[in-house]
Amino acid sequence: MYREAIKVLDCTIRDGGLINNHYFTDEFVRAVYVALSEAGIDYMEMGYRSSRQYAPPANYGDWKYCDDDKIRRIIDGVESKVKLSIMVDAHRVLEQEFAPVDQSPIDMIRIATYVKDVDKAITLTQKCHDLGYETTVNIMAVSTENEFDLITALDQLAETPAETIYVVDSYGYYFCEQVEYIVKLYQKHLPNKRIGMHCHNNQQLAYANTIEGIRHDCNLVDASLYGIGRGAGNCPLELIIGFLKNPKFDIEPILKVIQDYMIPMAKEMEWGYTIPYAITGILNQHPRSAIAVRATPEKDKYVEFYNKIIDHLD
């Protein structure tokens, strides 16, 4: 598949940070930045911009805050065309401070929101846009939203300056026909927006659904090194680069950073397909119960877990 408009965003540090409270080392973040630069990836997401008032620094690493100065120290001296993004939770805080884009290393601000918080997201989008940033609005857990409410939100977002509106399958629920359906719904209500795609791998469909999005003209897609990300993780960057035939991409630096960093890391931190994530995915449920059980000695008691979830739904 070659379409020049397709851009790839690596969310290794941001979505991966949800596993370790954003405590990645500077060495690792820089190694990822270097690899993505060499591989020709379009965007790298560094983490969240959270307010320290609501997210106390005693509990989180640097990538929960993504201070401009911190990012500058990481990227210093690396030749790169990679644009940098950070994510902001619309439903958590409105008070984040952003420098004007020409005083910041950041190019794009992605605003994560649920449909019910879309008005906060719109306010933040306008603020970030006015400071000169590219903006996206990422509608999380869209597989659980009431469609009337979703359409209302999409119609509002159509009027904002956000360049991209994202389908976010937070629960890893969708299969490809559902991706086609939701992308076409977005396109109908967002005629002048780029559509983004962010998938989770609960049912081993993150890569397949990302391709499905691309087939239906999504032009900003998320992926991560070796699929790292919360719970079952994301679409593996190495696979999407194997699929996209744009000669600007080079898979070798991706393979190298995976062998040097991700494989050792996978021995210390868990992400990727396991049965509890499959169960919450199949049932269109938040993965929090699966994440919780995987941290206990009961982590492989699947029948017990399944029955608990089913009972809870009754």
Place this chain on the structure above:
Amino acid sequence: MYREAIKVLDCTIRDGGLINNHYFTDEFVRAVYVALSEAGIDYMEMGYRSSRQYAPPANYGDWKYCDDDKIRRIIDGVESKVKLSIMVDAHRVLEQEFAPVDQSPIDMIRIATYVKDVDKAITLTQKCHDLGYETTVNIMAVSTENEFDLITALDQLAETPAETIYVVDSYGYYFCEQVEYIVKLYQKHLPNKRIGMHCHNNQQLAYANTIEGIRHDCNLVDASLYGIGRGAGNCPLELIIGFLKNPKFDIEPILKVIQDYMIPMAKEMEWGYTIPYAITGILNQHPRSAIAVRATPEKDKYVEFYNKIIDHLD
């Protein structure tokens, strides 16, 4: 997705046996049989029927031969509607002995072949059919076949008594558009046959491609417990059962046998997605080089492996 005609075949013992030279214990094979029976799975494949002359018993476990008596001892006393199948390699042997179907516990014989050996497969199919078995012909590595040759083979197979002709993506190369293409090609040349789908998970697409086959009217699909199978493994049975809404299926016995047997087994035997399998999948290559490297201390030297494969293709 509910369509009564869709039948599911579990290939845990057969494709999984390619990892351990078919040395599964009787206890495990029986536990799988019991679980599949309780779960309402349509077929269970027990292994290969190989001739001892070509495959000496010093090198292989019982599931390389699948003697009728052996199978009888495994299933004895279990109430079950599961039909049993075995696989035969058309390109390896023609001399296998089969009892008439009413003297055997086996219901279906699946004949695996490359296009170049299709005439041997047809001879075997006729032989098995005449003995009363259901028969399928499974065209392996179809992603590498010359299309003219493939069409010639399909046209020949259209005239055989085989009920089902399989698309076998042995290399884990296909993505969904390619599945649609090949299934439609089969359907055009096999107007009266059921089409089967057997996928490998090199690019984490085995489940997605199986769904894609189902969407295009494939009605016999392969899967395995926790995706066990050669190299990157197969479509996970637990996911396909989560997808198919036929009330005859029950996921709980599947979850139980996975927690009791597959999770401990996964600590001893390797299967599933790793980068070398992704590389051979992306490049449409036989996984043998990836299987070989995974058994060495160099198993995570991905850049080296990638360059070796690329150089070899030049």
